[in-house]
Amino acid sequence: QASQEELKAAYRRLCMLYHPDKHRDPELKTQAERLFNLVHQAYEVLSDPQTRAIYDIYGRRGLEMEGWEVVERKRTPAEIREEFERLQREREERRLQQRTNPKGTISVGIDATDLFDRYDEEYEDVPGSSFPQIEINKMHISQSIEAPLTATDTAILSGNLSTQNGNGGGSINLALRRVTSAKGWGELEFGAGDLQGPLFGLKIFRNLTPRCFITTNCALQFSSRGIRPGLTTVLARNLDKNTMGYLQWRWGIQSAMNTSIVRDTKTSHFTVALQLGIPHSFMMVSYQHKFQDEDQTRVKGSLKAGFFGTIVEYGAERKISRHSILGATVSVGVPQGVSLKIKLNRASQTYFFPVHLTDQLLPSAVFYATVGPLVIYFAMHRLIIKPYLRAQKERELEKQRENTASDILQKKQEAEAAVRLMQESVRRIIEAEEARMGLIVVNAWYGKFVNDNSRKNEKVKVIDVTVPLQCLVKDSKLILTEASKAGLPGFYDPCVGEEKSLKVLYQFRGVLHQVMSADNEALRIPKQ
Numbered sequence: 001q002a003s004q005e006e007l008k009a010a011y012r013r014l015c016m017l018y019h020p021d022k023h024r025d026p027e028l029k030t031q032a033e034r035l036f037n038l039v040h041q042a043y044e045v046l047s048d049p050q051t052r053a054i055y056d057i058y059g060r061r062g063l064e065m066e067g068w069e070v071v072e073r074k075r076t077p078a079e080i081r082e083e084f085e086r087l088q089r090e091r092e093e094r095r096l097q098q099r100t101n102p103k104g105t106i107s108v109g110i111d112a113t114d115l116f117d118r119y120d121e122e123y124e125d126v127p128g129s130s131f132p133q134i135e136i137n138k139m140h141i142s143q144s145i146e147a148p149l150t151a152t153d154t155a156i157l158s159g160n161l162s163t164q165n166g167n168g169g170g171s172i173n174l175a176l177r178r179v180t181s182a183k184g185w186g187e188l189e190f191g192a193g194d195l196q197g198p199l200f201g202l203k204i205f206r207n208l209t210p211r212c213f214i215t216t217n218c219a220l221q222f223s224s225r226g227i228r229p230g231l232t233t234v235l236a237r238n239l240d241k242n243t244m245g246y247l248q249w250r251w252g253i254q255s256a257m258n259t260s261i262v263r264d265t266k267t268s269h270f271t272v273a274l275q276l277g278i279p280h281s282f283m284m285v286s287y288q289h290k291f292q293d294e295d296q297t298r299v300k301g302s303l304k305a306g307f308f309g310t311i312v313e314y315g316a317e318r319k320i321s322r323h324s325i326l327g328a329t330v331s332v333g334v335p336q337g338v339s340l341k342i343k344l345n346r347a348s349q350t351y352f353f354p355v356h357l358t359d360q361l362l363p364s365a366v367f368y369a370t371v372g373p374l375v376i377y378f379a380m381h382r383l384i385i386k387p388y389l390r391a392q393k394e395r396e397l398e399k400q401r402e403n404t405a406s407d408i409l410q411k412k413q414e415a416e417a418a419v420r421l422m423q424e425s426v427r428r429i430i431e432a433e434e435a436r437m438g439l440i441v442v443n444a445w446y447g448k449f450v451n452d453n454s455r456k457n458e459k460v461k462v463i464d465v466t467v468p469l470q471c472l473v474k475d476s477k478l479i480l481t482e483a484s485k486a487g488l489p490g491f492y493d494p495c496v497g498e499e500k501s502l503k504v505l506y507q508f509r510g511v512l513h514q515v516m517s518a519d520n521e522a523l524r525i526p527k528q
Contacts, residue, residue, distance in 0.1 A: 002046075004047070007043065007046055007047060008047075011039065011043040011047075014039045014489070015036065015039060015040075016425070017421060017422060017425050017471070017489075018032050018035040018036040018039060018418075018421055019032065019036060020032045020033045020036060022424070023421065028417075028420055028421060031417035031420070031421065032417075032421050034414075034417075035414065035417065035418060035421065045063065051063065101145065101146040101348070102143065102144070102145045102348060102349075103143070103144050103145075103348045103349070104141075104142065104143040104144070104348070104349045104350070105140070105141070105142045105143075105349075105350045105351075105352065106139075106140075106141050106349075106350070106351050106352070107138075107139065107140040107141075107351075107352040107353075107354070108136055108138075108139055108352070108353050109136065109137050109138035109139065109164075109353075109354050109356070110134065110135070110136055110137070110353060110354070110355045110356065111134070111135045111136075111137045111356050112132070112134045112355050112356060112357050113337075113356060113357065113358055113359060114132040114133045114134065115132045115134070115357060115358075115365075116338075116357055116358040116360075116362055116364065116365045117358050117359060117360065137164065137165055138162070138163065138164035138165070139161075139162070139163050139164075139168075140160065140161070140162045140163075141160065141161045141162075142158065142159065142160035142161075143158065143159060143160075144156060144157065144158035144159075145157055145158075152178055152179045152180075153176070153177070153178050153179075154176075154177045154178075155174065155175070155176055155177075156173075156174070156175040156176075156177065157172075157173070157174055158172070158173045158174075158175070159171065159172040159173065169193060169194045169195035170193060170194060171191055171192065171193030171194075171195075171196065171199075172191065172192060172193070173189060173190065173191035173199070174189070174190050174191070175187050175188065175189040175190075176188045182207075183206060183207040184204065184205050184206035184207060185204075185205050186202070186203070186204050186205075187201075187202070187203040187204075188201070188202060189201035189202070189203065189219070196221060196222075196223055197221070197222035197223045197224070198222045199219060199220070199221050199222070200219065200220045201217065201218065201219035201220070202217070202218050202219075203215070203216070203217045204216045204217075211237055211238040212235070212236065212237040212238070213235075213236050214233065214234065214235050214236070215233070215234045215236075216231075216232070216233045216234075217231070217232045217233075218230065218231045218232075219231075228252065228253060229252060230250075230251065230252030230253065231249075231250070231251045231252060232248065232249070232250045232251075232252075233248070233249050234246060234247070234248045235247045235248075239261070242263055242264055242265045243261065243262070243263045243264075244261070244262045244263075244264075245259075245260075245261050245262075246258075246259065246260045246261075246262070247259050248260075250277070254277065254278065254279065254280075255277055255278050256275050256276065256277020256278065256280070256281075257275070257276050257277065258273060258274070258275040258276075258277070259273070259274055259275075260272065260273035260274075261273075266290065266292075267289065267290050267292065268287065268288065268289055268290060269287070269288040269290065269300075270286070270287050270288075271284070271285070271286045271287075271302075272284070272285050272286075273285075275306075279307070280306055280307060280308055281306050281307050282304055282305060282306025282307070282308070283304070283305055283306065284302065284303070284304040284305075285302065285303050285304075286300065286301065286302030286303075286313075287300065287301055287302070288300035294319075295318050295319045295320075296318065296319045296325070297316065297317075297318045297319075298316060298317050298318070299314075299315070299316045300313075300314065300315055300316070300317075300329075301313065301314040301315075302314075309333055309334045309335050309336060310333060310334050311331060311332070311333035311336060312331075312332045312333065313329055313330065313331045313332075314329070314330055315327060315328050315329030315330060315341070316328065317343070318377075320381070320385055321385070321389060323346060323347045324344065324345065324346050324347075325344070325345040326342075326343075326344050326377070327342070327343045327344075327345075328340065328341070328342050328343075328373040328377075329341045329343075330366065330369045330370055332361065332366055334361065335359070336359075337356065337357070337358045337359040337360055337361070337365075338357045338358050338360075338361070338362065338365040338366055338369060339354055339355060339356050339357060339369075340354075340355045340357060340369040340372075340373065341353070341354045341355070342354075342355070342373070357369055396497070397496070397497045397498065400496050400497045401496050401497070404496050408492065408493060408496060411486075411492040411493070412492045414492070415468075415489075415490050415491055415492040418468065418489050418490045419467050419468060419490045422467050422468060422471045422489075422490060423467065425471055426467050426470045426471050429470060429471065429473055430470065433473065433476060436476065437509050437510055438473075438475075438476030438508065439473050439476045439477065439478060439506060439507075439508050439525065439526060440470070440506060440507045440508075441466055441469045441470040441473065441478075441504060441505075441506050442466070442505045442506060442507055442512070443464075443466055443504075443505040444464070444465045444466045444469045444502065444503065444504045444505070444506075445462040445463065445464060445465065445502075445503045446462060446463055446465045446485055446486075446491060446494070446500065446501075446502050446503075447460075447461045447462035447463055447494040447495055447500055447501075448460060448461040448462065448494070448495045448498050448499065448500055448501075449462065449501055449503065449516075461494045461495040461498070462494060462503075463491075463492070463494045465488075465490060465491055465502070467490060468488060468489055468490025468491060469504065471489070471490065472488070472489075476508070476526075477524070477525070477526075478506075478523070478524070478525045479523070479524050480502075480517075480522060480523040480524075481522055482520055482521065482522045483520060484500075484519050484520055485500075485502055485519055486500070486519075499519070500518075500519040501516055501517060501518055501519060502516070502517045502518075502519070502523065503515075503516045503517075504516075504517075504523075504525065506525060506526070508525075508526040513525075513526065513527070515527065
């Protein structure tokens with residue numbers, strides 16, 4: 001977004017800094033010629049609106065392309081951008097055709113009631129009865145894939161298999177979804193299974209206003225008992241920036257009316273719901289607190305009471321790797337008993353392990369369900385997960401360093417040459433700033449700093465950038481934009497792939513100040 005005046009001012013300043021005639025030393029003169037030519041090439045490209053548009057879109061590749069195979073050079077900047085957007089849309093459509101967006105769930109139910117509900121008289125004559133019997137009593141597997149047909153049409157194929165205590169079945173469904181407008185879409189569904197007959201469904205979504213939408217889902221389920229129709233309608237409205245209200249009406253086999261309010265903020269998620277229906281009516285309140293840490297830790301609790309009894313649940317979840325989230329929830333209820341539910345989300349796949357511990361309310365079961373997962377998690381995190389992630393990160397950084405080693409070496413040499421060429425200009429800038437009691441950079445460092453005690457074993461990787469920063473001072477001000485500082489004259493990247501900061505110790509009006517800025521953070525000193 002730089003204006004022509006800003007480009008000219010920067011060009012003049014850098015020309016004065018790198019002009020070969022200003023340096024008598026042969027080595028400095030050679031380095032100055034190379035940097036001067038780079039500055040001149042950059043200005044030639046950016047001062048011409050057409051070549052600037054090409055560079056903004058395609059980079060050096062566009063400028064070096066012979067015959068301009070991508071688009072005619074005689075076009076205006078607006079036409080070049082339009083052509084680029086067209087090519088980008090075509091690329092997005094090709095990517096859309098390749099995307100299937102697979103989603104899946106695997107649930108394995110475990111019956112571990114023998115750990116706490118022992119009936120010794122039944123085990124007296126059974127060999128091996130001294131060991132608790134833990135069984136897998138149910139399993140469920142579901143999978144779905146999406147196949148984009150056009151920019152507005154999508155086919156969704158899904159299937160599931162379930163088994164419980166030796167009995168089970170499965171079904172397969174095909175849905176065709178069409179986006180009719182920016183306000184809504186419709187979906188037709190066809191399904192069949194071995195336990196139930198064919199299924200035909202229709203689902204419609206529509207934005208009524210910018211803050212309100214409605215979803216309607218009607219279905220016809222064919223079976224040996226006849227046709228069973230069903231209808232579900234949901235009306236939702238934004239009550240404020242972070243709060244949604246829902247009204248749901250369900251008619252069919254399990255008719256019910258449900259109303260709920262959901263408030264979701266950066267630090268919390270709160271839900272309250274009330275349902276009146278057949279056979280279940282209940283009230284539910286849940287709260288989730290989101291910690292603002294790098295592991296995205298969340299703790300949650302809920303209370304649900306109705307005709308079926310009362311259930312209290314509490315648990316936590318945490319990110320254990322880039323694509324994986326591990327969670328555990330303890331469920332205590334009457335008459336359900338005590339259960340432990342373990343869930344692992346890996347990208348778009350979910351693995352769910354509900355472990356039923358006891359049919360009674362036993363304090364020992366609640367204690368072990370709460371403490372056991374915590375002990376196991378912290379032990380695994382310290383002994384397995386953390387070392388693995390650290391080693392993986394080191395491998396990635398090492399690979400990145402190898403790939404960019406030659407480029408970084410060249411940038412380092414250019415930066416060192418630029419600093420040597422700046423010395424005379426910096427001396428004059430300091431003299432002028434001292435005369436007016438202005439801005440003098442006493443010391444400046446750029447790179448990786450280690451301030452946290454937990455990271456004290458890590459190595460500090462910084463470079464001295466006092467001279468190049470002082471060279472950027474103009475009229476007792478230093479202004480840096482929101483971009484990586486590694487691209488500034490006299491700078492280079494001392495630690496590829498790692499988090500970097502800029503630390504500046506400066507004097508203004510005779511008073512020392514210190515400021516620390518993130519790599520991509522804008523900086524303006526002196527601070528007001």
